[in-house]
Amino acid sequence: MKRSDREKELSRRTISRRALLLGAVQLGFAGTLLWRLRDMQLNQSEQFRLLAEENRINLRLLPPIRGLILDRNGVILAGNEQNYRVVIKRDDAGDIDLVLSRLAQLIPLSEEDIERARRDMLRNRPFVPVTVAERLSWEEISRVAANAPALPGVTPEMGMSRAYPLREDTAHVVGYVGPVSERDLEALETPDPVLFIPRFQIGKSGVERMAEDRLRGRAGSQRVEVNSVGRVMRELDRVEGTPGANVHLTIDARLQNYALERLHGQSAAAVVMDVKNGDILALASGPSFDPNLFVRGISSTNFNELLNNDYRPLVNKTVQGMYPPGSTFKMVTALAALEAGVTNGQETVFCPGHMDVSGNRFHCWKRGGHGRVGMVAALAESCDVYFYEMSQRCGIDKINEMSTRLGLGIRYELPITSVAGGLNPTREWKRNNRNSEWRIGDTVNASIGQGFVLTTPLQLAVMTARLATNSAVLPRLVRDPLDRTEREMASLDLRPEWLRMIRQGMAQTVNDRRGTAYSSRIVADGQIMAGKTGTSQVFSITRAERESGVRRQDQLPWNRRNHGLFVNYAPYDNPRIAVSIVVEHGGGGSSAAAPIGRDITLAALNDGVPPLSAYPAPQRNRIQYEQDEMHERLRRPEDLRLSRA
Amino acid sequence: MSYLEYNTSQMPTGLRKVLYLNWPLIALLIMVASYGFVMLYSVAGGSLTPWAEPQIKRFGLGLLAMFVVAFTPLWFWRSTAGVAYGVTILLLLGVEFFGTVGMGAKRWLVIGPLRLQPSELAKITTILALAAYYDWIDIKKISHPVHVVIAAMIALVPTLLVLRQPDLGTAMLIAAGGGVVIFAAGVHWGYFAALIGSGIGLVTAVLQSRGTEWQLLKDYQYRRIDAFLDPTLDPLGAGYHINQSMIALGSGGWSGRGFMEGTQARLNFLPEKHTDFIFTTLAEEFGFVGASSLLLLYMMILAVCLLTALRTTNRFGALLVMGVIGNFFLYFAVNMAMVMGLAPVVGVPLPLVSFGGSAMLVLMIGFGLVHSAHIHRARLPS
Incomplete structure (x- = not known):
């Protein structure tokens, strides 16, 4: 439309007015934006900078290397193994199924493994590495590395995992590690942050658990830059952690292995102790288990198998098993009587095969009786009646006192789990726990280590060491190899003439033709041992059984047979080691336990398989056969890997 | 102004037009x-x-398009405004019925090898149509309700069609461009007062309708509004983008964290860092200096264009320029307000800076129109 100039002027003026107005509004808004920009970038930039740093920087803990557990010679009992594993990243792999199927041709992978890997990969973000296989051998990992071009996204990796190279041998002592559980965390007031690292493992039993603080070390840390989805872009800085300290045990791995193998097939315990300083050289509880299974995460089948086994492989019988000591307790009764002054030891007691005490008949194990016996003979032939008599003369209080003095009924502080205290029954104990008064019959039972008395194999070894040295030997399991100071042991203050009698009785037990362990004697010069057998009754043979013809232990079912016990020290003239053996339901001390004690003693004294010459000539053929059979199972010296430290 | 009133003696012709281009605008x-x-x-x-490389090429293409549009006589644009508008509406309807869906919205029309985004086109053609309309009708009658309704319809039809896609950001820009032209033409204050009043009413209605059967917006749009009102409410959900954007922007400080040193952008904490959130990255890496200088450049573009509008007596040209800069202003203002947490997250890129082909081309055509108005301005008789 053709406009007049007036109209044009009007139009221009209107538009100009409105345009300037709009411009002003726009300028105002821009001013607001500028003000906001200034506020955020100049006034609050510190806070925002901090938030940005929080966004991008992630603190990661570097798990420390766990300290080693070594035997007295530096043999690795618990070490850290290079753990070769294969990880795969989805976003690099492309065709997951193809890569996995190729991988399965190179390393053993079950259908289950493949399925699990696939599931993990799909569940995680594509750049998260998923472990496909762990604990591969060097050959397997090399095969994967060599075929890398055909395996996109697959990387061989190396980590550290706990390994017990001697497997069963020290399972009960060293224990094992496992992943941190909720319960572990609850037990701690301020848990070490390292415990929250996924798959971090801590000691669950044995030395691994008790020395956890020393073994664990301190975590290092690493600051990394991550992107919005958590992928690590680069490392900013790193503080290395402190590796855990090594723990040196007093155990001799070779002797331990021999002891455990000597217990093979039995549910039994053996303790070998250095009588001078209390070092525990072997602490074997058979049957044992492979702690490596627990590190890997034991299957429920395997675990139930261990749990339901009658021989209780999971129990450390050396410190946890409490047994009536039987006749091995007789030294206590004898010394109690000597100290109480109720006998001089030379005086004899007549044993008709039984004794009647307040209306009850107490039998001697030898139905026909021992006739007249003095203390030495009573010990050697293990006459029960003699000790029935002595205990009545001196009373339970004296026996109790002597028992404690010799190290029984005491819970020793050792860095292993579930150390039991045994039981030294007193009048007060019975009143509190059995709700009845102590009776003379209880004393008579206690005199031969039956009734209420309970001891652990460790305590019996301590007792034997104390008898051999007349000093208050305390057991020791951990020892700093740099610490050369001799341990000072308090004297037991037992009169030498009393001890001479006890030791003579123990020597005759093994070396006298009438002794109960005569068939287990050692004939090698300078290695003669002194010991004491014990047979502790678990169940009496019932009247019904007796009538149906059961006379002997081996006719009973296994779990009703007597325990066989044996304690000894050697060499007799210059004691170095004390040994205690308990064979659960082994029948009798002289038949089941004494031969084991003898062999382990010889192994300890000879630092290896006992020489045949140490055995009496007529036995050598049989021993040779036994040794050959055992040889297969023993660990060879090259299996014992030394720590480089 | 039709070509009949074209005073060729006052107009530059041929290559001489180059001299009459708005050179400060091109530099900016x-x-x-x-x-x-x-x-x-x-x-x-x-x-x-x-x-970066495709963007440079597109900008080059955009400049070319701008020159072509600039050198085309203004009367041509006025004459074809109606047709262009009609075609745009048809294309928008085409999107409605045959459009392809991408990212939860129907925005694209595929014709043979061509992929068109008619909503971008609508930004320009709506302004063209309104400017032509107001140039055509009697100045004294522009505030007559019938004419106001017609003008409003011209702006609202494409707006509503784009809103249906749904594309809130573009719809807003179309409506604003149209609104600015209507305002600049001199329509009575009362209508705008009424519009603002009803706008407040509409916002209330939108918020009130949430969760009812006649809910006016999509759920995700409501969530964006929530996130805008309190970004910390849900730092990992809808508020995440705003939060991360503000962190990046604020951490820039006075001079920024340095070129390519912005951690928020480099580590992907920023969403859409090459499009909608590019201003955040700029503010993070170049700080207040970088961010405010860009804002200043934008304002200078506005000023230069405004000058063109003020200096022409050509009604169509002046209105056209006002529409283009109104649209342009809202473009960057909304984007900046959004990344600073002053406006809800609506998908509006930063004009000329964000990566994107169609938007760039349409903007450059818009500035081509400004140039055309500048070159072919009706000069006052000297």
Whole structure:
């Protein structure tokens, strides 16, 4: 439309007015934006900078290397193994199924493994590495590395995992590690942050658990830059952690292995102790288990198998098993009587095969009786009646006192789990726990280590060491190899003439033709041992059984047979080691336990398989056969890997 | 102004037009676009691909288109405004019925090898149509309700069609461009007062309708509003983008964290860092200096264009320029307000800087129209 100039002027003026107005509004808004920009970038930039740093920087803990557990010679009992594993990243792999199927041709992978890997990969973000296989051998990992071009996204990796190279041998002592559980965390007031690292493992039993603080070390840390989805872009800085300290045990791995193998097939315990300083050289509880299974995460089948086994492989019988000591307790009764002054030891007691005490008949194990016996003979032939008599003369209080003095009924502080205290029954104990008064019959039972008395194999070894040295030997399991100071042991203050009698009785037990362990004697010069057998009754043979013809232990079912016990020290003239053996339901001390004690003693004294010459000539053929059979199972010296430290 | 009133004696012709181009505007456009190239290079981790290089090419293409539009006589644009508007509406309807869906919205129309985004086109053609309309009708009658309703319809039809896609950001820009033209033409105050009043009413209605059967917006749009009102409410959900954007922006400080050193952008904490959130990256890496200088450049573009509008007596040309800059202003203002947490997250890119082909081309055509109005301005008789 053709406009007049007036109209044009009007139009221009209107538009100009409105345009300037709009411009002003726009300028105002821009001013607001500028003000906001200034506020955020100049006034609050510190806070925002901090938030940005929080966004991008992630603190990661570097798990420390766990300290080693070594035997007295530096043999690795618990070490850290290079753990070769294969990880795969989805976003690099492309065709997951193809890569996995190729991988399965190179390393053993079950259908289950493949399925699990696939599931993990799909569940995680594509750049998260998923472990496909762990604990591969060097050959397997090399095969994967060599075929890398055909395996996109697959990387061989190396980590550290706990390994017990001697497997069963020290399972009960060293224990094992496992992943941190909720319960572990609850037990701690301020848990070490390292415990929250996924798959971090801590000691669950044995030395691994008790020395956890020393073994664990301190975590290092690493600051990394991550992107919005958590992928690590680069490392900013790193503080290395402190590796855990090594723990040196007093155990001799070779002797331990021999002891455990000597217990093979039995549910039994053996303790070998250095009588001078209390070092525990072997602490074997058979049957044992492979702690490596627990590190890997034991299957429920395997675990139930261990749990339901009658021989209780999971129990450390050396410190946890409490047994009536039987006749091995007789030294206590004898010394109690000597100290109480109720006998001089030379005086004899007549044993008709039984004794009647307040209306009850107490039998001697030898139905026909021992006739007249003095203390030495009573010990050697293990006459029960003699000790029935002595205990009545001196009373339970004296026996109790002597028992404690010799190290029984005491819970020793050792860095292993579930150390039991045994039981030294007193009048007060019975009143509190059995709700009845102590009776003379209880004393008579206690005199031969039956009734209420309970001891652990460790305590019996301590007792034997104390008898051999007349000093208050305390057991020791951990020892700093740099610490050369001799341990000072308090004297037991037992009169030498009393001890001479006890030791003579123990020597005759093994070396006298009438002794109960005569068939287990050692004939090698300078290695003669002194010991004491014990047979502790678990169940009496019932009247019904007796009538149906059961006379002997081996006719009973296994779990009703007597325990066989044996304690000894050697060499007799210059004691170095004390040994205690308990064979659960082994029948009798002289038949089941004494031969084991003898062999382990010889192994300890000879630092290896006992020489045949140490055995009496007529036995050598049989021993040779036994040794050959055992040889297969023993660990060879090259299996014992030394720590480089 | 039709070609009949064209006073050829006052108009530059042929190559002489080059001399009459709005050169300050061209310089400003190149400077702003360069900000974009630098930032796109940075967010790609120091690489020309995949963003900076295509962006440079598109800008070159945009400049070319701008010159072509600029040299075309203004009367041509006035004459074809109606047709262009009609075609745009048809294309928008085409999208409605045959459009392809992408990212939860129907925005594209595929015709043979061509992929068209008619909503971008609508930004320009709506302004053209309204400017032509007001140039056509009697100045004294512009506030007559019938004419106001017709003008409002011209702006609202494409707005509603785009809103249906749904594309809130573009719809807003179309409506605003139209609104600015209507306002600049001199329509009575009362209508705008009424509009603002009803706008407040509409916002209330939108918020009130939430969760009812006649809910006016999509759920995700409501969530964006929530996130805008309190970004910390849900830092990992809808508020995440705003939060991360504000962190990046604030951490820039006075001079920024340095070129390619912005951690928020480089580590992907920023969403859409090459498009909607490119201003955040700029503010993070170049700080207040970088961010405010870009804002200043934008304002200078506005000023230069405004001058063109003020200096022409050509009603169509002046209204056209006002529409283009109204649209342009809202473009960057909404984007900046959004990344600063002053406006809800609506998908509006930063003009000339964000990566994107169609938007760039349409903007440059818009500035071509400004040039055309500048070159072919009706000069006052001297």
